[in-house]
Amino acid sequence: MESSEHGAMTAAVSGGGEGTPLLRTRQTPLVTRIYQLLLAQISAGDFKPDERLPGENDLAARFQVSRPVVREALKRLRNDGLIYSRQGAGSFVRVAVEESQPVLGYAPVETIADIQRCYEFRLTIEPDHAYHAALRWNDAALDRIAAALSLMDDATRAHRHREDADYAFHTAIAEATNNHYYMSSMQALKDHISVGMKFHGVSLMGPSSGLTGVYDEHRGIFDAIRHRDGETARQRMRTHLEGSRDRVFEGRALDLSL
Numbered sequence: 001m002e003s004s005e006h007g008a009m010t011a012a013v014s015g016g017g018e019g020t021p022l023l024r025t026r027q028t029p030l031v032t033r034i035y036q037l038l039l040a041q042i043s044a045g046d047f048k049p050d051e052r053l054p055g056e057n058d059l060a061a062r063f064q065v066s067r068p069v070v071r072e073a074l075k076r077l078r079n080d081g082l083i084y085s086r087q088g089a090g091s092f093v094r095v096a097v098e099e100s101q102p103v104l105g106y107a108p109v110e111t112i113a114d115i116q117r118c119y120e121f122r123l124t125i126e127p128d129h130a131y132h133a134a135l136r137w138n139d140a141a142l143d144r145i146a147a148a149l150s151l152m153d154d155a156t157r158a159h160r161h162r163e164d165a166d167y168a169f170h171t172a173i174a175e176a177t178n179n180h181y182y183m184s185s186m187q188a189l190k191d192h193i194s195v196g197m198k199f200h201g202v203s204l205m206g207p208s209s210g211l212t213g214v215y216d217e218h219r220g221i222f223d224a225i226r227h228r229d230g231e232t233a234r235q236r237m238r239t240h241l242e243g244s245r246d247r248v249f250e251g252r253a254l255d256l257s258l
Contacts, residue, residue: 030065034073036147037063042082042093043144043168043175045190053083053091080140113254115199118192119245120256125185126170126241130233133176134225141176142226148172149222156215161201163194169218173225173237196248203247210247217243 038059041047054062059070074091077083083091133141151165167190174182186193204210217240224233245253 030069031072031076034059034063034065034069035076036143036150038073038077039082039144039147040151040165040168042077043148043172045167045187046164047093049093051093052089053093055090113256114192115196116245116249116254116256118189118196119241119248122189122193123238123241123245125182126173127234127238129170129174129177129182129186130221130225130237131230132179132182133173134228134230134233136178137176137225137228141172141178144172145169145176145222145225149218152215152218156211159211161204161211161214163197163201166197166218167193173221176225196244199248200244203250214240214244 038053047053053059053074056067056070056074060067063070074083078085078091082094084094085091133145137145148165148169151162152169155162155165170193171183171186174186177183200214204214217236221233221236221240224230224236
């Protein structure tokens, strides 16, 4: 079972209609589980380009699995072109952007109004991310979106909000568009988006937790992308971002003309 075919996660989430629950990651083969976890961490930027991954022993201890399981998961990441190996030195994250290319950047978040501005900008690009991702995804790209969604599922069941998994979900969609301008924008916005996601996570806690509803929004976006329904994916992403913004600001937008 541990040598399951590439795309096992996609198959797991494609077995039913819109209301079919996402198959829990722990029910998938161990190799796929570790592959998904590492994939989400790399997508979220936890490991930088050319950064060395922890060794097989460390990863086995961290994930409480055997070294052969870790070795197979790393092999899948290498086959996907996400990591590379150096003889005797270990595994490293592959460089995603040429060092000679200029790095896009934005002014740092300084006020609550900047969070609203970030949402405003995201609303101009991310619905189109979802639309083009629906039309262009391949198996590897869909697996990356599914891996991040699976982490969000686990966090929701544990009554937690994980900004890293949330960001990984949105960047995986941008990556699935096969448009490097979209991906570069999301990478440049990482710190700005993270601030908004932290505020959003706080807004979801309390006696009337909104975590399940927000997970369902993400699941709905994934379902539309998986079914190659670009217009629905675009609308669901817009609705999600507008809802996120309204939850952060409690429905009271700031006057940005001042």
